[in-house]
Amino acid sequence: MLRLADINKSYAVGANKLHVLKGIDLEIGDGEMVSIMGPSGSGKSTLLNVLGILDGYDSGEYYFDETLIKGLSETKAASYRNRLLGFVFQSFNLIPFKTAVENVALPLYYQKIARRRRNKIALEYLDRVGLADWAGHLPGELSGGQQQRVAIARSLITKPKVMLADEPTGALDSQTSREVIEILRSINREGTTVVIVTHEHEISEMTDRVIHLLDGVIERDKNNGGSPSPGKAGSKPGAKTAGGAA
Amino acid sequence: MFDLDKWQEILATIRQNKLRTFLTGFSVAWGILMLVVLMGSGEGLANGIEYQFRDDAVNSIWVNSGQTSIPYAGLQPGRSVRFTNEDHDTVARDVEGVEHITSRFYASGTLTVAYQGETGSFDIRSVHPDHRYLEKTIVTKGRYLNDLDLAEYRKVAVIGERVKDALFATRPAIGKYVNINGIPFRVVGLFRDEGGQSEEEKIYLPITTAQKAFGGANRISMFMLTTGEADLETTDGMATGIRQLLAQRHRFSPEDRRAVFVRNMNEFFQRFVNLMAGIRIFVWIIGIGTILAGVVGVSNIMMIVVKERTKEIGVRKALGATPGSILGLILQESVFITAIAGYVGLVLGVAVLEFGARALPHSEFFVNPGIDLRLALAATAVLVLAGAAAGFIPAYRAARVRPVEALKDE
Numbered sequence: 009m010l011r012l013a014d015i016n017k018s019y020a021v022g023a024n025k026l027h028v029l030k031g032i033d034l035e036i037g038d039g040e041m042v043s044i045m046g047p048s049g050s051g052k053s054t055l056l057n058v059l060g061i062l063d064g065y066d067s068g069e070y071y072f073d074e075t076l077i078k079g080l081s082e083t084k085a086a087s088y089r090n091r092l093l094g095f096v097f098q099s100f101n102l103i104p105f106k107t108a109v110e111n112v113a114l115p116l117y118y119q120k121i122a123r124r125r126r127n128k129i130a131l132e133y134l135d136r137v138g139l140a141d142w143a144g145h146l147p148g149e150l151s152g153g154q155q156q157r158v159a160i161a162r163s164l165i166t167k168p169k170v171m172l173a174d175e176p177t178g179a180l181d182s183q184t185s186r187e188v189i190e191i192l193r194s195i196n197r198e199g200t201t202v203v204i205v206t207h208e209h210e211i212s213e214m215t216d217r218v219i220h221l222l223d224g225v226i227e228r229d230k231n232n233g234g235s236p237s238p239g240k241a242g243s244k245p246g247a248k249t250a251g252g253a254a
Numbered sequence: 255m256f257d258l259d260k261w262q263e264i265l266a267t268i269r270q271n272k273l274r275t276f277l278t279g280f281s282v283a284w285g286i287l288m289l290v291v292l293m294g295s296g297e298g299l300a301n302g303i304e305y306q307f308r309d310d311a312v313n314s315i316w317v318n319s320g321q322t323s324i325p326y327a328g329l330q331p332g333r334s335v336r337f338t339n340e341d342h343d344t345v346a347r348d349v350e351g352v353e354h355i356t357s358r359f360y361a362s363g364t365l366t367v368a369y370q371g372e373t374g375s376f377d378i379r380s381v382h383p384d385h386r387y388l389e390k391t392i393v394t395k396g397r398y399l400n401d402l403d404l405a406e407y408r409k410v411a412v413i414g415e416r417v418k419d420a421l422f423a424t425r426p427a428i429g430k431y432v433n434i435n436g437i438p439f440r441v442v443g444l445f446r447d448e449g450g451q452s453e454e455e456k457i458y459l460p461i462t463t464a465q466k467a468f469g470g471a472n473r474i475s476m477f478m479l480t481t482g483e484a485d486l487e488t489t490d491g492m493a494t495g496i497r498q499l500l501a502q503r504h505r506f507s508p509e510d511r512r513a514v515f516v517r518n519m520n521e522f523f524q525r526f527v528n529l530m531a532g533i534r535i536f537v538w539i540i541g542i543g544t545i546l547a548g549v550v551g552v553s554n555i556m557m558i559v560v561k562e563r564t565k566e567i568g569v570r571k572a573l574g575a576t577p578g579s580i581l582g583l584i585l586q587e588s589v590f591i592t593a594i595a596g597y598v599g600l601v602l603g604v605a606v607l608e609f610g611a612r613a614l615p616h617s618e619f620f621v622n623p624g625i626d627l628r629l630a631l632a633a634t635a636v637l638v639l640a641g642a643a644a645g646f647i648p649a650y651r652a653a654r655v656r657p658v659e660a661l662k663d664e
Binding site for chain 1: 258259266267269565569570572573574575576577578579656
């Protein structure tokens with residue numbers, strides 16, 4: 009599904025160059041549920057940016073479903089993000105002046121789907137995260153956990169192949185965190201590849217595979233045992249654990 | 255092309271920042287208000303000047319006689335120059351470019367005009383038929399004087415509407431005889447004049463008849479002519495030519511400014527036209543400057559809006575917004591604010607002009623201030639352009655926001 013080969017990325021910091029990703033080789037299979045861990049500054053957010061086509065990289069190759077993602081125009085990248093990827097952010101990133109249902113419907117707006125239809129679809133997805141009754145509320149009127157569920161519904165509405173979550177529980181208490189992970193888990197069970205960046209062990213323990221990043225290289229890549237997507241038919245058998253480059 | 259969603263987005267952000275949007279809009283509205291009031295006032299001034307010229311043909315040269323003021327060819331200064339029919343004929347014949355020419359003869363003393371016991375004292379002008387072009391006389395009934403009237407010394411008169419009202423009241427006047435100093439003249443025409451009431455208290459007689467009837471011999475009081483489409487330079491040449499011709503005929507120095515007065519109305523008119531053009535340019539410069547200040551204000555605000563919404567824009571991009579859609583959103587918002595505010599300014603400006611004009615004391619130099627449709631459309635175009643210009647840089651910035659902004663923690 010996702011394949012990175014010798015990915016390098018550096019940022020200019022003043023006169024110096026900060027080498028953030030130092031030759032990442034990584035393969036994430038269809039239907040996997042992976043967490044990426046590492047201390048701050050290890051490059052895990054940058055890696056997520058590259059995976060999410062939010063940012064480019066300097067050298068190497070990144071294949072999304074056998075398509076080389078390199079040097080895309082902004083418009084093309086926007087289209088890929090819209091159709092292939094779902095994002096969940098630490099701070100939810102809901103648009104404050106839009107109601108829950110409008111927020112969920114937003115990705116479909118960029119697919120030029122008519123308002124009435126996309127709001128109907130959005131309502132279905134809100135229902136799936138148990139928030140149908142809150143459809144007309146603004147994000148400010150929702151609890152943190154509810155907001156994150158709205159954000160998850162929003163990321164799901166385009167039926168993405170890969171779901172990327174950046175510290176999805178960072179702003180939530182442990183009880184709510186567990187609920188959110190449960191939702192992500194169930195999404196994964198339905199066949200969506202899920203990649204979670206986190207620094208919480210409780211979270212990473214709930215994923216099938218944990219990739220540890222340190223100073224821009226993959227330090228450890230371990231399976232949490234068992235098949236990554238148990239009971240799921242049609243997915244490729246087993247994770248193509250390419251093994252850490254470290 | 256109407257995108258309801260985009261409008262909802264725009265209205266939502268505007269609702270978010272009511273005060274800021276209002277203040278921004280205010281600067282634009284103020285700019286347009288100033289422009290409209292300035293342009294309208296300029297228009298009022300222009301109308302006022304036009305009003306000054308409404309009475310007579312502007313492409314005319316008027317020649318009056320005076321007294322010599324410098325000695326010439328052994329002759330003392332202080333001689334009165336007296337025009338005769340020959341002066342008229344010579345000018346008509348020898349000066350090139352004369353379109354219409356007429357003389358005027360004023361009989362000395364007061365002439366009383368009577369009809370069946372109604373009497374009045376009116377200004378009597380004895381003229382050539384071409385006079386109607388010089389004074390822009392509008393014949394409302396009957397006819398004006400013609401060449402046959404002059405050739406046959408007919409005792410006919412063309413009277414102003416006010417004269418008719420005074421002497422005839424509601425009775426018909428055409429074909430009736432009015433007595434002028436006891437001599438009956440048949441009324442052949444009625445006229446109106448844009449110059450106002452006093453210009454309609456006149457009676458026109460054939461100059462030849464009047465010279466005979468009122469002891470004028472071959473004297474004329476003044477003459478005037480129109481110059482057709484000739485440009486200012488040509489008409490100035492004609493004025494000089496007329497002066498030289500008369501100097502030769504009446505033996506005074508061509509340099510003598512007091513012997514005859516040759517007024518080239520083209521020149522006066524051109525001067526006012528130039529003045530008006532200057533005022534218009536001035537008004538536009540000030541107006542555009544004021545709008546520019548408003549535009550910079552809008553641009554500034556939009557810049558802040560973009561800055562504040564950087565994260566939101568990043569999220570939108572992460573969700574699949576293209577740079578184009580972001581650009582359009584900001585640009586549309588900018589044009590929308592500017593256009594609405596500008597329109598308010600436009601309406602207020604027109605209102606100020608309307609009520610201001612009524613409140614001001616009546617003046618002949620300030621008539622009917624207002625802006626015409628063309629100017630209003632021009633102002634609208636300026637507004638939309640201004641809005642687009644104001645939004646362009648912020649919109650460009652917004653389109654360049656990197657989607658990774660979405661992942662940054664605030």
